Amino acid sequence: MPPKGASRRKPPVPVLTAPEAVEHASLYRTKAFPFVSEGTVYCFGLREYLVEPSIPRGESAIGALLALASGTVFGLTTGERSHLFYFHPGFGVAHVGPVSDGPAGGAALLHLGGNQILGGWWGPKGGGLFRHNATVEIGQGMEQFRGAKGAIEPLKLPEVGYGLAAFAGPTDDAAAYGLTLPDGALIRIDAGSHRTKVVARVANPTPVLVLLPSGVLLGAFAEGRLWQYAPDEGRLTALDAHAPCQKGKRYVAGVQGLILADDGLVYGGTSTDGFLFSFDPATHAVVNLGKPNRQSNIRALAQGHDGRLYGLVEEPQGLAHLFRFEPTTRGFCDLGVLGAAFPECWTAHSLGAITVGPNGELFIGETDSLSHLFVYYPPIPRRKEPTPLPRE
Amino acid sequence: MPLKPLDPRKWEAVVFSEHPLHDTIWSITLGHDGHVYVGLCLEGRGGGVAQLYVYDTRERCLRHLADMGEVTGEPPDSGHATQGKIHFALCHARDGKLYGATHCTTPPLGHRIWSPLAMWGDPVTSFPGAHLFRYDTLTGEVVDFGVITPNDGIPYLMLDETRGRLYGVTYPKARFFSMSLQGRDFRDYGRISSWYPISMVFDQAGNLYTSDANSQLIKYDVTEDRLVFLNTKPYSQPWNTDSRYSWITDVCLAPDGWVYGLTYSNDHLLRFDPREASPKIEDLGPGLPNTPSGTLRCLVPDRKGSLYYLAQPASGQRVGTVLVRYDVATRRRTAVALMELDGEAYFTWRGVCAPDNTLYLATIGRVPACLLIGRP
Numbered sequence: 095m096p097p098k099g100a101s102r103r104k105p106p107v108p109v110l111t112a113p114e115a116v117e118h119a120s121l122y123r124t125k126a127f128p129f130v131s132e133g134t135v136y137c138f139g140l141r142e143y144l145v146e147p148s149i150p151r152g153e154s155a156i157g158a159l160l161a162l163a164s165g166t167v168f169g170l171t172t173g174e175r176s177h178l179f180y181f182h183p184g185f186g187v188a189h190v191g192p193v194s195d196g197p198a199g200g201a202a203l204l205h206l207g208g209n210q211i212l213g214g215w216w217g218p219k220g221g222g223l224f225r226h227n228a229t230v231e232i233g234q235g236m237e238q239f240r241g242a243k244g245a246i247e248p249l250k251l252p253e254v255g256y257g258l259a260a261f262a263g264p265t266d267d268a269a270a271y272g273l274t275l276p277d278g279a280l281i282r283i284d285a286g287s288h289r290t291k292v293v294a295r296v297a298n299p300t301p302v303l304v305l306l307p308s309g310v311l312l313g314a315f316a317e318g319r320l321w322q323y324a325p326d327e328g329r330l331t332a333l334d335a336h337a338p339c340q341k342g343k344r345y346v347a348g349v350q351g352l353i354l355a356d357d358g359l360v361y362g363g364t365s366t367d368g369f370l371f372s373f374d375p376a377t378h379a380v381v382n383l384g385k386p387n388r389q390s391n392i393r394a395l396a397q398g399h400d401g402r403l404y405g406l407v408e409e410p411q412g413l414a415h416l417f418r419f420e421p422t423t424r425g426f427c428d429l430g431v432l433g434a435a436f437p438e439c440w441t442a443h444s445l446g447a448i449t450v451g452p453n454g455e456l457f458i459g460e461t462d463s464l465s466h467l468f469v470y471y472p473p474i475p476r477r478k479e480p481t482p483l484p485r486e
Numbered sequence: 487m488p489l490k491p492l493d494p495r496k497w498e499a500v501v502f503s504e505h506p507l508h509d510t511i512w513s514i515t516l517g518h519d520g521h522v523y524v525g526l527c528l529e530g531r532g533g534g535v536a537q538l539y540v541y542d543t544r545e546r547c548l549r550h551l552a553d554m555g556e557v558t559g560e561p562p563d564s565g566h567a568t569q570g571k572i573h574f575a576l577c578h579a580r581d582g583k584l585y586g587a588t589h590c591t592t593p594p595l596g597h598r599i600w601s602p603l604a605m606w607g608d609p610v611t612s613f614p615g616a617h618l619f620r621y622d623t624l625t626g627e628v629v630d631f632g633v634i635t636p637n638d639g640i641p642y643l644m645l646d647e648t649r650g651r652l653y654g655v656t657y658p659k660a661r662f663f664s665m666s667l668q669g670r671d672f673r674d675y676g677r678i679s680s681w682y683p684i685s686m687v688f689d690q691a692g693n694l695y696t697s698d699a700n701s702q703l704i705k706y707d708v709t710e711d712r713l714v715f716l717n718t719k720p721y722s723q724p725w726n727t728d729s730r731y732s733w734i735t736d737v738c739l740a741p742d743g744w745v746y747g748l749t750y751s752n753d754h755l756l757r758f759d760p761r762e763a764s765p766k767i768e769d770l771g772p773g774l775p776n777t778p779s780g781t782l783r784c785l786v787p788d789r790k791g792s793l794y795y796l797a798q799p800a801s802g803q804r805v806g807t808v809l810v811r812y813d814v815a816t817r818r819r820t821a822v823a824l825m826e827l828d829g830e831a832y833f834t835w836r837g838v839c840a841p842d843n844t845l846y847l848a849t850i851g852r853v854p855a856c857l858l859i860g861r862p
Contacts (some may be wrong), residue, residue, distance in 0.1 A: 128604035147568050151715065152676065389607065411636065413606040421794070431603050438701075439730055440680050443659050461674030463661075 110425065119201070119395025129433040129441070130416055134471040140171070140179055144189045144240050147188055149177045156459025156467065157201030159449040160211060164232045167457045168211055169467065170201035176215040178224075178246060180231050181457065181467055186437075188241025191253070193224055195407035200301055204261035204270055206358035212283065213246075214258020216275045223249040223272070225288060226293075249288050253283060259301035262311055265325075280311065280323055280330075292407020294323050294330040302352035304360055306375050312360060318347035320373060320380075337362055338369045338382035351395035351405065357421055361403055368407050370395075370419055370426075386417035386426045393446050393476055398472060399454030405460070406445045416470065432458060432468050439476045440466050489808060491826035492860065499827055501856045502526055504550055505537055511848035512641075513576040514613055516838040520544075520565040522846045523551075523584055525572025526855060533595030534570040538621060541857055543840060548857075551621060552628050555585050556587055558617045559630070567600050567613040574684065574836070575654065577645035584621040585652060585667065587640035594618075602658045606637055616640035618669040619653070631669035634652060635661075637862070644686050644694060646708070652705065653694055657682040662696075662706070662713060675713055678704060679813035687745055689736040689760035696736035701749060703758065703767060720749050720756035736785035736836075738793065740814050745786065746770075746793055753779035753797065755812065769825045773797050774810055775819050782810075784847060786837040791815055794845060796825060796834065807833055832858055 116124055129135075140154050141147040149171060157172035167181040176198035178190040179252040198215040206212055209229040216223045230242040251258075256274040263270035268285030271293075278299035279292045298316035306312055311323040318337035323330045339347035348365035355361055360373040361383075370383040386392070389409040396404050403421065408414035416429040433441035447459035451469075458468040502508055505526055511736065513525035522541040528534025535555035554569040555561045569710040570592020572833030577585045587716050590613035593600035597611070605612045611818070613634035621630075622819065638656035645652055646668075653664045660682045681700035686696045694706040701719040706712075722729040737747035744757045745765075755770035773782040773795060786798055789849050790796075793812040807825040812818070825832045837847035845860040 118598060122601065126599050126601045126604050128601055151713075409607075413603060438728075441658075443677070464678070 109211045114161075128431045130430040130470065132427075132429055133473045135432055135434040136436055136469045137438045137440045138181065138187050138467045138469070139283045139438050140187050140189070140465065140467065142186065144148070145189070149179065151464050153177060154463075154465040155444075155461040156465050157215065157461070158203045158213070159196065159447045159457050159459050159467075160203035160205055161449045161451040161457055162205060162209075162211075162228065162232065163452050165452055166232050167226065167451060167467075168203055168213075168226075168228065169447070169459060170203055170215060171212055171465070172198040172201055172217075174179045176201055176217075178226065180228070180241070182231065182234060182241065184234060185239070185241070185465060188231070190226070190243050194222055196220070198257075200257075200259050200275065202261045202272070202301075204263060206270060206285075207268065208262050212261060212270055213274060214261065215483065216257020216259050219368060220255045221251075221274070222291070223251050223258050223283075225249055230410070243317070249283070250290065251292050252279070252292050256281075259299075259466060260303040261311075262303040262305040263366055265305065265309065270305060271305065273299055273301065273313060275299065275301060278315070280313075291430070293325070293328065296321060296330070300365070302349055302362070304352050304354050305359075306354065306360075308375070310375070312373075312375065313350065314349035314352065314362070317319055317344050318349050318366075320349070333378055334366045335373060335378045335380050337364050338371050338380065339364060340367045343367065351392055353395045353397060353403075355397045355403065355421065356401065359421075361395055361397075361406060361419075363395055363407075365391050368392050368409065370403070383419065383424060383473050384426060385400050386419065387415050387428055389413075389415070390409070394457060396450050396455065398450055400472060404448060404450075404456055404470075406448055408444060408446075413443055416445070433472070434468060438466060442466065442468060489806075489821055489824050491824045492809070492858075493624045493823070494828055495862070497674070497827050497858060497860045499806045499830075499832070499856045499858055500541065502537075502539065502546060502548060502854050504548075506854040507531055508534070508537065509853045510571075510850045510851070511855050511857075512571065512573045512836060514836050514838055514846060514848045514857075515576045515578045515584070516840060516846075517578050517584070517662070518580050518582050519623060520840060521623075521855070522838060522840070523578065524848060524857070525574055525576050525586065527571040527573075527592070529570060529592055530853075532593035533568055533599040534560050534592045536569050536570055536572045538572070538581075538584075539585070540623070541846065541859075543844070552619075554617075554619075557619050557628050557630050558588060560614060564593045565594055565610055567594055567602075567605065567611065569617065571639070573639070573641035574686075575640055575643035577643055577652070579645060579647055582622060582624040584623055585643065585645055586619050586621065587634070587643045587654065588617045588619070589641050589657065590616070590639035602637075602639070606658075610635055613639060616656070618665070620667075633666065634669050634672065637664070641682050642684070642686055642696075644688065646688065646692055646694075647695055649690055649708070653686070655682050655686075675706075678713065681733070682701075684733050684750070685735055685747065687739055687747075689739065689745070690743070692759075695737065695745060695758075695760060699731060699733050701729035701732045701734060703734065704764065705765075716764055718758070718765065720747070720767045721752065721754040722749070723752055727753070736783065736795070738785055738787045740787055740793065742814055745826065746787075746812075746814070748773070748782040748785055748795060751781065753782055755782065771816065773812070773819060774808060774821060779808075784834045784837055786839050786845060786846070786847070788839045789841060789843050794822075794837070794839075797821075798833070806831065828860070832856075834858060
């Protein structure tokens with residue numbers, strides 16, 4: 095009891111104050127900066143410095159990227175025509191050549207092992223398949239100032255009108271599988287001869303294909319449902335596994351960007367609502383992991399060397415964002431809009447392809463009238479403070 | 487001899503006192519009726535709404551015509567980024583109709599800042615999109631054709647009366663488009679630049695010329711209905727090897743049939759002949775003889791074969807922006823006056839010249855905004 099007459103003041107209650115008003119000049123940078131600022135972004139035009147640009151506007155949207163261990167990254171464009179190009183860490187981007195005469199709506203690339211790559215595209219008038227030996231591109235050294243170009247070798251597809259939308263492989267016997275659009279033919283491409291054969295057909299397929307460690311192929315089709323094909327048995331099965339969607343949107347649900355991660359799970363993005371989900375090939379369990387961004391449509395996914403998933407989210411008429419997902423904590427981070435000042439000054443509005451380079455950098459392809467290749471270097475984790483020495 | 491300020495006997499500043507917080511004018515056009523029409527913007531204050539004005543050249547007074555919040559049905563307190571600007575987007579037709587488009591970057595009411603990329607598609611604080619509107623200068627009727635480019639502003643709009651088409655570009659997506667006079671039959675020609683182009687001009691055949699942010703000249707070929715990147719650029723400083731941040735900033739068709747222009751980041755004039763199938767840009771040298779400038783702005787052709795523009799000093803140089811006259815026939819450049827009137831400095835971005843050779847120049851970044859009027 096306080097002595098009589100003494101004031102009985104209550105202790106002050108805790109108070110939270112709003113953030114201090116930042117002066118206007120730094121407000122944008124600190125509170126309203128939409129660009130990726132965690133890590134470093136570079137931007138390259140699809141042109142070679144000593145060669146007249148030959149991937150014209152309207153033919154430069156990057157539909158597929160493939161990074162090789164050498165650091166050389168191949169890309170296929172879409173648009174009025176498709177072109178094969180590569181990024182060489184020594185001197186930038188070089189154009190190998192056109193691969194199609196007609197329009198391409200999507201493209202795919204696959205590393206067959208060694209210096210061999212497989213490429214394909216699809217479009218309203220069909221598509222194509224080719225093989226490319228990348229030895230001369232990979233093998234470039236000093237005092238070479240123009241990009242070397244190996245031959246693009248067309249391969250025959252089983253039927254006219256097919257176009258390649260996704261690849262998986264190579265298998266233990268060095269074969270590759272491809273999925274065609276719009277037909278939905280699953281084709282096997284033999285090693286060596288590169289003869290193609292239709293092994294299954296999927297109605298309303300989405301352009302995704304994954305080869306599981308068991309040798310089973312996994313894909314998705316109508317209403318976001320997953321399917322699998324067991325080559326040994328020649329059996330195609332529609333799984334009791336659907337990609338998540340908002341209630342009432344099942345009839346328009348779809349899958350994009352299916353990848354196999356090193357935790358054994360398959361991760362996918364949905365086209366309708368922009369959900370990220372996981373699929374366990376052992377149990378067929380699907381888990382909705384949530385949304386990285388307000389927008390619908392996860393366009394592409396890749397797993398970084400840090401074990402995190404990186405993805406591109408962009409709805410039609412939207413604005414592409416790069417995001418990150420940490421599988422261990424199941425946490426999302428919206429990294430932002432991709433913009434760079436060097437070597438080219440450009441902000442991407444539309445992004446559709448992503449691949450991981452040999453040093454953990456991400457190569458990201460723009461899908462616009464005038465498209466660029468971006469390289470994103472995630473931040474280097476800060477080294478922990480050294481433990482202080484014990485006092486004597 | 488030091489340059490004199492603008493002569494107060496010939497020049498006056500007409501202030502937009504009815505909208506004393508509005509800060510910038512990007513669009514000014516000379517009407518069929520000889521009056522001057524102006525889009526008054528409020529960029530720096532959340533909740534600002536653009537206003538349409540006319541300067542009556544006979545009565546010598548400003549008249550307010552329309553409030554873009556009312557025209558578009560998006561009031562200042564909509565919560566969204568407001569219809570705060572009419573950028574380079576007022577086009578006058580010979581029948582007295584004035585076509586215009588609204589533009590973004592004015593923050594929502596109560597906000598100090600707004601980013602079109604950060605807020606793209608946000609259901610609460612996004613910019614809903616640019617509206618196309620038509621103001622009939624004969625009847626005062628205003629028609630709103632609705633949102634044309636969702637989330638994107640329209641910073642540039644051009645009218646081709648012969649074909650009944652409007653051409654423009656969007657921001658922030660920098661997409662070139664065309665549409666009917668009612669905002670229908672919209673055709674998207676795709677992205678053309680890192681940042682949106684900030685100048686456009688028609689040639690006499692109806693082809694449209696613009697540039698990307700790296701100075702590259704772009705032609706919209708009206709016959710073939712396609713864009714052509716002409717692979718020609720104006721002068722750029724030797725160290726700016728890729729002409730970065732160097733849009734062709736202001737262009738006009740001169741009486742000699744050539745298109746004259748300025749660039750964003752240096753002080754050289756340029757010209758090209760649009761009658762050539764694939765024009766090449768010619769460098770005309772610095773805009774102010776014997777005195778390097780930082781940049782040139784506000785290119786206005788007069789009625790006597792000259793061009794007027796401003797030469798702005800580079801930082802650390804002389805003080806004061808200079809009004810310059812360029813004689814097209816002789817290529818002679820003459821410093822006319824310092825852009826100062828009654829002790830106050832002025833800076834303008836766009837202007838027009840009336841048939842009697844009166845210059846109307848519109849200020850930016852000045853509160854309240856005003857028209858600088860110079861009578862011969």
